Amino acid sequence: MGVVAFVHDIGIRRAKSHDKRTEGTESGSGINSNSASPSLATPAKRPNCLIIKQHVEPVALVHNLQRYYVLLCHQCLQAEILCERVAMFNLYNPEEIRDRARAAFIGMAIGDALGATVEFMTASEIATKYGTFKDIIGGGWLRLKPGQVTDDTEMALCIARAIVKSQGWSPVAVAENFATWLKSRPVDCGDTCRKGIRAYMLKGQLESPPNEWDAGNGAAMRILPAVLFSLPDGELLKKYVLEQAHITHNNPVSDAACLCLGQLLHMAICGASKNRLSRHVDDLVTRFPTFNFVPYRGLATGYVVDTMQTVFHWFFRGRSFEECLVGTVNQGADADTTGAICGMLAGAYYGMAEIPKRWIKKMEPKVIAEIEVMVERLIAESPLGRNR
Numbered sequence: 001m002g003v004v005a006f007v008h009d010i011g012i013r014r015a016k017s018h019d020k021r022t023e024g025t026e027s028g029s030g031i032n033s034n035s036a037s038p039s040l041a042t043p044a045k046r047p048n049c050l051i052i053k054q055h056v057e058p059v060a061l062v063h064n065l066q067r068y069y070v071l072l073c074h075q076c077l078q079a080e081i082l083c084e085r086v087a088m089f090n091l092y093n094p095e096e097i098r099d100r101a102r103a104a105f106i107g108m109a110i111g112d113a114l115g116a117t118v119e120f121m122t123a124s125e126i127a128t129k130y131g132t133f134k135d136i137i138g139g140g141w142l143r144l145k146p147g148q149v150t151d152d153t154e155m156a157l158c159i160a161r162a163i164v165k166s167q168g169w170s171p172v173a174v175a176e177n178f179a180t181w182l183k184s185r186p187v188d189c190g191d192t193c194r195k196g197i198r199a200y201m202l203k204g205q206l207e208s209p210p211n212e213w214d215a216g217n218g219a220a221m222r223i224l225p226a227v228l229f230s231l232p233d234g235e236l237l238k239k240y241v242l243e244q245a246h247i248t249h250n251n252p253v254s255d256a257a258c259l260c261l262g263q264l265l266h267m268a269i270c271g272a273s274k275n276r277l278s279r280h281v282d283d284l285v286t287r288f289p290t291f292n293f294v295p296y297r298g299l300a301t302g303y304v305v306d307t308m309q310t311v312f313h314w315f316f317r318g319r320s321f322e323e324c325l326v327g328t329v330n331q332g333a334d335a336d337t338t339g340a341i342c343g344m345l346a347g348a349y350y351g352m353a354e355i356p357k358r359w360i361k362k363m364e365p366k367v368i369a370e371i372e373v374m375v376e377r378l379i380a381e382s383p384l385g386r387n388r
């Protein structure tokens with residue numbers, strides 16, 4: 001039996017669209033996110049089934065691929081790697097992946113521009129002034145133009161440009177772009193980000209010292225380029241996400257939020273169901289109970305725990321991209337960043353077709369055009385793109 005035929009026989013299927021996502025068709029963050037891939041062995045040195053089982057059992061593989069691996073316990077290692085490649089690069093429709101990746105980046109920028117208007121307001125102040133706030137109108141404490149983005153999107157673009165210019169992952173290039181951006185007098189910059197970037201500018205420091213107080217959301221809000229460039233490799237995701245985070249934020253709670261969010265984005269872009277995503281958040285809450293968001297406390301501050309609780313609450317409660325985002329930003333507080341993070345997650349899940357056109361039309365065309373180019377480049381240069 002040929003390898004491709006074997007894969008089809010065990011029922012690996014493509015995710016169709018979000019509304020058809022079921023437990024049987026869901027996909028995940030790619031292959032084998034928690035374990036190292038075995039090295040290629042000559043036929044004479046192929047391990048027996050037991051070794052492959054040891055390799056498989058501890059990892060959180062996606063449902064279909066886990067089944068696939070169990071079946072492969074009776075195969076040689078060479079066959080395993082071959083099949084893994086087939087599954088990794090042929091399981092998903094590249095057009096769907098590209099669409100969800102675009103929607104994640106554009107969704108992030110929309111959430112940033114939408115939420116910035118009501119940043120630092122309370123939920124009741126927003127309700128009194130707007131009823132339900134749901135249009136991109138600019139203003140806010142930063143006096144933005146309608147559709148103007150803030151540090152969330154700008155720092156993400158710094159990372160994207162660094163990857164594209166370096167043609168690879170370079171924390172120095174990322175930090176350089178952060179420094180250039182800070183010197184350009186951006187419309188906003190968080191205190192922890194400013195401190196970390198200045199430490200790079202003064203001392204060349206690429207990793208801030210661990211700090212229990214640096215648990216803001218500034219590292220999580222900008223992870224998307226690292227997520228796209230690592231698709232679908234869980235180990236690369238961890239490396240990129242944490243290295244960019246530690247330039248400014250070195251804190252275990254921030255790290256946990258960044259990693260969980262990155263993995264959720266990998267899964268959503270690859271077509272996972274909300275049930276699957278919810279189970280992944282359950283794992284985070286088991287390890288870090290502080291992220292528990294049931295019952296929802298209604299806090300949406302810049303503390304990454306409050307931020308992620310708000311995003312989780314509204315993402316899992318919302319039935320459309322718009323519902324997720326409107327619910328999130330109407331909590332007020334750090335609404336541009338809760339909006340940006342919910343926007344990237346909801347965008348990755350729902351895809352471009354679900355993003356309201358009235359919001360896309362309000363965005364700065366130059367920003368959207370750059371995002372489109374960056375997404376194409378990041379996906380093309382990711383393991384997924386390079387191996388097609």
Ligand SMILES: [Mg+2]
Pocket residue numbers: 150151152188336337
């Ligand atoms: Mg901001």
